[in-house]
Amino acid sequence: MKLYNFANATNPRRVRMFLAEKGIEVPMVTVDLMKGEHRTAEFLARDPAGRLPLLELDDGSFLSESVAICRYFDAIQPEPPLFGRNGREIAEIEMWQRRAELELYLPISNAFRHSSPAAKALQPVQVAEWAALCRERAAECMGWIDARLADRDYLAGEMFSIADITAFCALGLGTNTRTIEVASDLENLQRWRQIVGERPSATA
Numbered sequence: 001m002k003l004y005n006f007a008n009a010t011n012p013r014r015v016r017m018f019l020a021e022k023g024i025e026v027p028m029v030t031v032d033l034m035k036g037e038h039r040t041a042e043f044l045a046r047d048p049a050g051r052l053p054l055l056e057l058d059d060g061s062f063l064s065e066s067v068a069i070c071r072y073f074d075a076i077q078p079e080p081p082l083f084g085r086n087g088r089e090i091a092e093i094e095m096w097q098r099r100a101e102l103e104l105y106l107p108i109s110n111a112f113r114h115s116s117p118a119a120k121a122l123q124p125v126q127v128a129e130w131a132a133l134c135r136e137r138a139a140e141c142m143g144w145i146d147a148r149l150a151d152r153d154y155l156a157g158e159m160f161s162i163a164d165i166t167a168f169c170a171l172g173l174g175t176n177t178r179t180i181e182v183a184s185d186l187e188n189l190q191r192w193r194q195i196v197g198e199r200p201s202a203t204a
Contacts, residue, residue: 002027003069004046004054009033010109010173011066012053013204017165018070020201022077026055034121067097070162082162089159096155096163103141105170107134112179119177135180142186149188153195160199168196 003019005012005028019026031037031052038050047054047064055063055072063069074083084090113123115131145167148155155163171193174180182189196202 001058002029002056004029004031004043004052004056006031006033006052009052010105010169011051013172014066014165014169015053015055015069016204017169017201018082018162019073020204021080021082021160021165021199022073024073024077036121067101067162067166080160082160082165084156084159084161089156093156093159093161093163097161097166099141100145100155100163100167100170104138104145104167105173107138107141108170108174108179110134111138112173112177115179116177138174138180139183142182142189146186146189149192153192155192160196164192164196165201168193168202 003012003015003026005016007013007030031043031054033052037043038052044050046056046062049064051064053064053066053069055069057063063072071083074081081089082093084093111131111134113119113131114126114134115128120126145155152158154160155167171182175182182193184190
């Protein structure tokens with residue numbers, strides 16, 4: 001088993017953080033996105049979508065998409081249960097995972113890809129107006145996540161989950177690329193980010 005990875009990309013970071021929480025070690029193979037190594041014939045033969053991360057299983061088959069890979073590892077090693085332990089927890093975590101991905105991570109990613117000179121290798125045609133709209137959407141999402149965190153430590157309740165991993169990595173992308181910052185008045189979100197950032201997995 002091995003994981004095709006790029007250290008500076010957000011989706012591979014999500015899987016690395018998930019693996020660190022599980023205490024699972026998987027050999028990593030670097031694929032340089034900025035050099036277009038994910039678009040070579042050799043890589044596309046493994047995954048025609050040309051995306052990272054990509055997990056190669058021992059039987060030679062491949063799994064793509066970050067959350068799908070995380071679900072695989074959660075199934076083979078249930079503890080700690082980062083997708084929930086019962087119907088209510090599973091549903092709530094899924095709800096907040098989807099919100100973190102679609103309402104926070106995706107807008108931040110699009111804002112970066114459509115505004116940063118560093119992203120031109122990934123997004124040759126950049127649309128500044130789309131980047132601005134995505135920043136607004138991400139900022140709005142941060143506001144209601146801040147309200148959600150007013151009376152709890154983690155997005156889905158008392159338990160750290162995949163939803164927290166996605167949101168934490170999304171905010172990291174915003175900060176590291178200078179695309180968008182967490183407003184200083186979002187005190188609950190700032191507190192949550194500090195809590196998550198102190199977990200050993202945050203440096204994975």
